[in-house]
Amino acid sequence: MSRISLSRFLIEEQRQHGALPPDLRLLIETVARACKAIAHSVNKGALAGVLGEAGTGNVQGEAQKKLDVIANDILLEANEWGGNLGAMASEEMELPHSIPDHMPRGRYLLMFDPLDGSSNIDVNISVGTIFSVLEAPEGNTQPTEQDFLQPGSRQVAAGYAVYGPQNMLVLTFGQGVYGFTLDRELGSWVLTNPRMQVPETTKEFAINMSNMRHWEPPVRRYIDEMLAGSEGPLGKDYNMRWVASMVAEVHRILVRGGVFMYPKDARDPSKPGKLRLMYEGNPMAFIVEQAGGVATNGHQRILDIQPTGLHERVAVFLGSREEVERVTGYHKA
Numbered sequence: 341m342s343r344i345s346l347s348r349f350l351i352e353e354q355r356q357h358g359a360l361p362p363d364l365r366l367l368i369e370t371v372a373r374a375c376k377a378i379a380h381s382v383n384k385g386a387l388a389g390v391l392g393e394a395g396t397g398n399v400q401g402e403a404q405k406k407l408d409v410i411a412n413d414i415l416l417e418a419n420e421w422g423g424n425l426g427a428m429a430s431e432e433m434e435l436p437h438s439i440p441d442h443m444p445r446g447r448y449l450l451m452f453d454p455l456d457g458s459s460n461i462d463v464n465i466s467v468g469t470i471f472s473v474l475e476a477p478e479g480n481t482q483p484t485e486q487d488f489l490q491p492g493s494r495q496v497a498a499g500y501a502v503y504g505p506q507n508m509l510v511l512t513f514g515q516g517v518y519g520f521t522l523d524r525e526l527g528s529w530v531l532t533n534p535r536m537q538v539p540e541t542t543k544e545f546a547i548n549m550s551n552m553r554h555w556e557p558p559v560r561r562y563i564d565e566m567l568a569g570s571e572g573p574l575g576k577d578y579n580m581r582w583v584a585s586m587v588a589e590v591h592r593i594l595v596r597g598g599v600f601m602y603p604k605d606a607r608d609p610s611k612p613g614k615l616r617l618m619y620e621g622n623p624m625a626f627i628v629e630q631a632g633g634v635a636t637n638g639h640q641r642i643l644d645i646q647p648t649g650l651h652e653r654v655a656v657f658l659g660s661r662e663e664v665e666r667v668t669g670y671h672k673a
């Protein structure tokens with residue numbers, strides 16, 4: 341079988357669909373290279389002394405793990421010299437990081453969650469990287485935070501890497517979703533999952549059930565109905581999974597279907613959810629929609645939300661069409 345590397349795939353994609361400008365292709369290659377370096381650190385774990393706390397906090401008041409900081413630095417360094425970016429924003433940085441004057445600049449804006457699911461690092465469960473690419477407003481060579489605040493429907497590319505039993509990279513440019521597996525010996529990403537599709541129906545859901553008492557009535561109703569199984573109104577038995585790494589949950593849903601939820605809850609009424617819109621909600625919503633699934637905040641399509649802040653939170657319901665439409669309908673009822 342002839343193997344299709346990421347580089348070959350990107351060049352063919354450019355030729356066939358014309359949807360992939362050369363500078364975007366190079367940007368994706370740079371991010372993919374950075375993810376390979378992050379995979380290397382994650383996979384080495386204790387052998388490289390990268391487990392445990394960094395002893396610092398991020399802008400959102402969360403304690404940073406060593407690997408949160410390492411992954412952030414790897415992405416910054418790789419992309420600073422890539423020549424295709426105006427600025428980068430990250431979960432781990434309060435403000436956007438502009439490309440310094442002496443470095444080559446480009447027209448794109450890159451956002452990332454350098455290490456998603458960090459609570460799983462020290463227990464050897466899958467973690468990942470999530471990224472989203474926007475175009476800077478035309479002619480703007482010094483992008484500011486304001487320039488990042490575009491709805492997710494304007495993303496030109498999005499993807500995630502999952503560092504697990506296999507390291508995988510999943511990408512979309514708005515022409516379907518493609519998955520690559522890292523060949524660790526050769527160091528190359530190889531196309532293994534062309535045209536990934538989320539099955540329309542499912543019997544599997546993912547939610548942190550320990551938050552049940554804080555949920556809003558539509559979410560309680562939906563979960564109660566699923567828990568009632570074949571004796572309840574939905575007429576089927578459901579299974580539940582909760583990895584606590586959004587990348588791992590979304591990857592499972594892309595492979596075998598399911599519905600993932602992190603709803604708004606009453607613990608902090610000022611926040612519309614736990615997950616971050618710009619570098620968790622939007623890229624995952626773009627990927628899921630491109631794979632035939634649905635992604636909403638319970639009320640509207642995530643990709644239609646007009647962001648107001650770089651680290652804004654969002655409620656997330658995503659995955660198999662039938663289930664996401666059902667729970668979204670309950671919010672509207």
Ligand SMILES: O=P(O)(O)OC[C@H]1O[C@](O)(COP(=O)(O)O)[C@@H](O)[C@@H]1O
Pocket residue numbers: 431453455456457458459548584585586587602
């Ligand atoms: O610990 P909880 O409340 O179940 O939250 C788990 C969620 O938090 C996250 O870990 C947030 O990501 P970070 O590790 O990047 O902060 C999601 O990946 C996951 O879905």
Ligand SMILES: [Mg+2]
Pocket residue numbers: 453455456457586620
């Ligand atoms: Mg995250």
Ligand SMILES: [Mg+2]
Pocket residue numbers: 408431453454455456457458
């Ligand atoms: Mg993170």
